[in-house]
Every structure is written in structure tokens, then in C-alpha cells.
Amino acid sequence: MGVTGIGGFFFRAKDPKALAAWYAEHLGVGAGPYGHWDTQAGPSVFSPFAADTDYFAADRQWMLNLRAEGLDDLCAALRAAGIEVITQADWDMPGVGRFARIHDPEGNAIELWEPAG
Incomplete structure (x- = not known):
């Protein structure tokens, strides 16, 4: 017996209701x-x-990664809502999956991950 998964993700926000x-x-x-x-x-x-990684912004202590299905459709919907979606071919990894990045209204990075297979 032990930890079976992530039970929550808690963080501070300037406007918690709007961000939620x-x-x-x-x-x-x-x-x-x-x-x-x-x-x-x-x-x-x-x-x-x-501490000196360049995988996400140096002024942030964390980056949220969310598993996704239908990454292309999700990215299209986000773009249609006016949200900048960043993709780079070198982020995608055979056997691991495909990635895209967005930022929430408070500037927090969110990595969207569509696992391989």
C-alpha cells in the first residue's frame, strides 16, 4: 500500500474564481x-x-502537464477561443507522445500531452 496517484493540485492565484x-x-x-x-x-x-532548466520559464517553480485525447482538436478549440497554442516538433517523442503548450490568464505554463498509442 502507498500513494496511488495525485489527489489534487493546489496553487495561489490573483483571482481564484476567474482562473478556476x-x-x-x-x-x-x-x-x-x-x-x-x-x-x-x-x-x-x-x-x-x-533549478536552471530551460524547459519552462525561469520565473516559475512549476509547470502543469495535463494528459489529453485529440490534441489537434483541443488545440484548434483553444486557438478559436483566442488562446495562443505553441507546438514544436522537437517536443514530440516517439513512444512517449505529442506536446503543446498554453498559458493560463495568470501566465502559468500548461503542457498538454497526448500519450503515444
Whole structure:
């Protein structure tokens, strides 16, 4: 017995209600009571990075990674909503999956990951 998964992700926000609404509207995250949402079973990665990593912004201590299905359709919907979506071919990894990045209204990086297969 031990830890079986991530039970929550908690962080400070300048406008928690507005930010919660943005995540619910654009990503379907936390739309239930108390920000609850049911997730599908699948891989999760817990990986501290070096303090000087350039994988995400130097002024941030974390980057949220969300598993996604239909990454192309999700990116199209986000772009249609006026959200900048960044993709780079060198982020995609055979056997691991494809990636895209967006930022929430408070500038927090969100990596969208469509696992391979």
C-alpha cells in the first residue's frame, strides 16, 4: 500500500474564481464541486527539474502537464477561443507522445500531452 496517484493540485492565484472558471471552460478541469473532476486512469509523471532548466520559464517553480485525447482538436478549440497554442516538433517523442503548450490568464505554463498509442 502507498500513494496511488495525485489527489489534487493546489496553487495561489490573483483571482481564484476567474482562473478556476477559465480552466473549467477551456480544459474541462475542475468543473465539479470544490474543483473536483474525475480523471481517466493513465500515466502520470512526477519529475523535479534542475533549478536552471530551460524547459519552462525561469520565473516559475512549476509547470502543469495535463494528459489529453485529440490534441489537434483541443488545440484548434483553444486557438478559436483566442488562446495562443505553441507546438514544436522537437517536443514530440516517439513512444512517449505529442506536446503543446498554453498559458493560463495568470501566465502559468500548461503542457498538454497526448500519450503515444
